[in-house]
Each structure stands twice: as C-alpha cells, then as structure tokens.
Amino acid sequence: MSSSQFDHKLSGPSLAFQPLYQQVAEYIKQLIVERRWQPGEMLPSEFKLADEFNVSQGTVRKALTLLTDTKIVTRRQGVGTFVSEHTAQDALFRFFPLQADGKGADLPKAELISKELVEPNETVQHALALAVKDKTVKLKRRRILENEFCMLETIFLPSKMFSDIEKREDIPHTLYHFYQTDYNQTVFKTRDSIKAVLASKSDAKSLGIEKGTPLLLVTRVTESIEGKLIEYRESKCRTDHYHYQVELD
Template identity: 55%
Template sequence: MALQVFENKLSTLPKQVLPLYKQVEEHIKQLILEQRWKPGDMLPNELLLAKEFGVSQGTVRKALNSLTESNLVHRHQGVGTFLSEQTGQTLYRFFPIVEDGKLPALPKAEITGMELIRPTPDVVLQLKLRVGERVIRLSRLRTLGSTYILSEEIHLPEKYFPDFMDEEDIPHTLYHFYQTRFNYTVHETTDRIKAVLATQKDAQQLGVKSGDPILLFTRLTRDKDGKLLEYRINRCRSDDFHYLSEQD
C-alpha cells in the first residue's frame, strides 16, 4: 500500500491534548471511517504505519493495542492486524450525517446533560418498558470540525446499564462502549426521518435560524438478542449536511 494514500493527517489532531499514540489511534479511526479498508481487511504492518505517521513502531503498536481492546481490530500473531467485522457498523454505518461534498467523518460529542428519569409515554412505548422502569437520558451535541450539526437525546433502560451514571469518561462512540463495558453488541438500528422546522432551542444549539428546515430522526437500537438498548431523538441541521444510507 502506497504511503501517500493516508495523506498524513496526523498533524491535524489536537497534539496539545492527546498523547501521541492516541493521535495515531484517532487517525486510524478516521481512515476506517473513510472506508480505506473493509471489515476483514488486513491493515498495513506496524513499520509502514510508523513511517507514514512519522512515529516509532512502539507508538503504532500501542495505538493498535488500544484499538484491539475496543474491538475495532483484531490481531493474529505472525499474520497481521485485521479490521473487525463490527467496525464498519460502529464507525460509519451508524452515524449517517455527512457534510455535503465531503467524505464521512468521525463526529465528536459534547455531553450537555445526564439524568435518571421516569420516561415519557413515547419512550415507554418505543423501548417496551414496564411500569416503573426508569431510563438514563443522555443529552449531547455532535460536531464535525467546529460546527455543531446535531443534538441528541438518548434514552437507555436503566436495567441494561446499571452503572452508566457512575462512568467518568463516556466516549464519543457509544456503540463501542456498550460492547466493551456492558457486553451488548449493537446489531440493528431502525431510523425514521422527517423534515421539521427549527425551534428556538435548535437555533441556539445548532447555529441555525428559528423556522429553518432541519431533519428530525429517531432511532431504535437492538442488540443481537433483540434487546431494545436505546431510543434516540436527533435533530440535525440540513443546510450543508445530508443523511447518507448505504446498503450492502
């Protein structure tokens, strides 16, 4: 694989914040998101990656070890490092918002609130909850680059995520977190999309004007056993962004 295929984006990462191996890890995630490799493909070896990123082989190895712990890749000793089958779903298939004219990019998440609540009737219906069951409501704003593009309200059944409220570091990519921390592998999502008008709250959060057209999409997420893991209510600006759905 030619070195120039990576375009050496490592310098664009926030070096003052991330350790060097984390910069490499985030860059590899972005390359995965851009579908440089398909699930099951073998990644370039450590020496090639180290040369491309301008770091030591040990730094690359530490980044790959971290990706292995997150189940993004798996390593066969003496053979190589391979992209896990779940990776494609986790990093790009399940985040469908793309900037017009751009490749898919890995969004960041800013948590604006988290609380344990009695769910609304709609959430009870969507998650098929029993009377008295509570949910964790996680509110986030998602960004691409420096632009706020989407607000999320995520509802998680307390019975499946009993220690979620005690977590100190909730990652941007929750589906990895469900898998590695709670042993739930996301298997299926169902999205419903409609066009609505931005409210004053949308205007404040997303930088649009009240009354502008935005996308409202809701998502139900199930694990491989059919458990309803989460219900999301997403409100997304649509001026320079679109919803991308790709089928195999």
C-alpha cells in the same frame, strides 16, 4: 447431511426445520452472546469447531459465511475468523449517516451536555418496550463535524441494562463501542424514522442557527445482537451543508 446428532447436542426444539448450517450459525452466535469468546477474539479453527459440533467442516464454513454476512464475525484472510468488535471508528462509520456535502464519511465528535436518571415518557416506554416501573438514563449530546455543531441528540437507555451509567464521569464519544466494552451490549441493528421539522428556539440556540430552520428529526431504535431494544434516540440534524446518506440494494 444428518442433523439428528446435532439436534441432540443442542437439544433445542425451536431449531428444527432449519438447514444444518443455519443451526450451527445460530449456535455459534449464542456462544458469542454468552461471551464464550470476547469481541476481537479469534474463534477456533473450522476443523476444531466441526469436531466439537460433530458436523462437517463445510457446514461450519457455511455457518461462518452467514455470520460474516451479518457482520457478527469478521474473517481475516490467512489468519482466521474473529468475533466482530465495534472499534470506535467502525461503529461510527457504520451507524452515523450524516455527512458533510461533497465529502465522504467523516468522524464526528461529541459533546455531552447532560446525563440523568428519568422516568421515560410514553413514546420512550413504547419504543423500548419497557415496563411501567422501568427507569431510563437520558443523555443529551451535541455532535460536531468540521468544527461546527451539526446535530443535537437525546438518548434514552434502559437503566436495568446500563446500570449507573449516569454516574460515570468517563462516558466517551463513541457510545456504541462503550456499550459493548462496559455493558456487554453489542449494537446489531438500527431502525431510523426520518421527518422534517422546524428548529425550535432552543434547538436554534444549541446549534447556532436561526429559529425555524428546517432540520431532520431522526428517531432511532437500536437492537442488540441478542434482539433486545437497548437504545432510543432522537437526533435533530442540520442539513444546510450536511445530508443523511442511505444506500439501498
């Protein structure tokens, strides 16, 4: 396996000492980030990619397997390899961990309560690694499962990445999909910190529960496919007949 030709083609010094297929995967990912292919679009065949990158087809195949494992591309048997798309439904199931007790994953609805441009507080600044002058857009939502309010969300987006989003009248329920289609920000990873808290008077009113009810407070930082921090979110979740579901392996 000779990596010199490929290194030359990429001329990226940081790519040294990686197996060739990892370098190819990294390069394909970069092309996806740069929108050479759109979400949902089919990639060229392994044969064509191998030819273009001047590597073997086996190497391209390994690279695509790696990108499939990290969900950057999706393979459809007998058809080809596609740039993964956050369809509304996919993203919801993948990143929405609250479930009604005794039931499988269900599609939550959302009600947008408010949207405004704000100066972020220190917590938000720190979580999103913002500069002092950076503004954020703050969205407040209620989530609905089985016709009941199950969750209150406060969402902060860096306004430099989501320019004028607070002026949009057409913000849909399915935010992650919207980030991808309208702002070219693809959610790649979320990190949740979970605590138990007591419902405040205002939480209680919004969720239709008693003040002092125990709630989950889920603090989420979301990273894009490019490794940027694109969203900070605090969710207060009822668990009287819902639970937060996690699988580890």
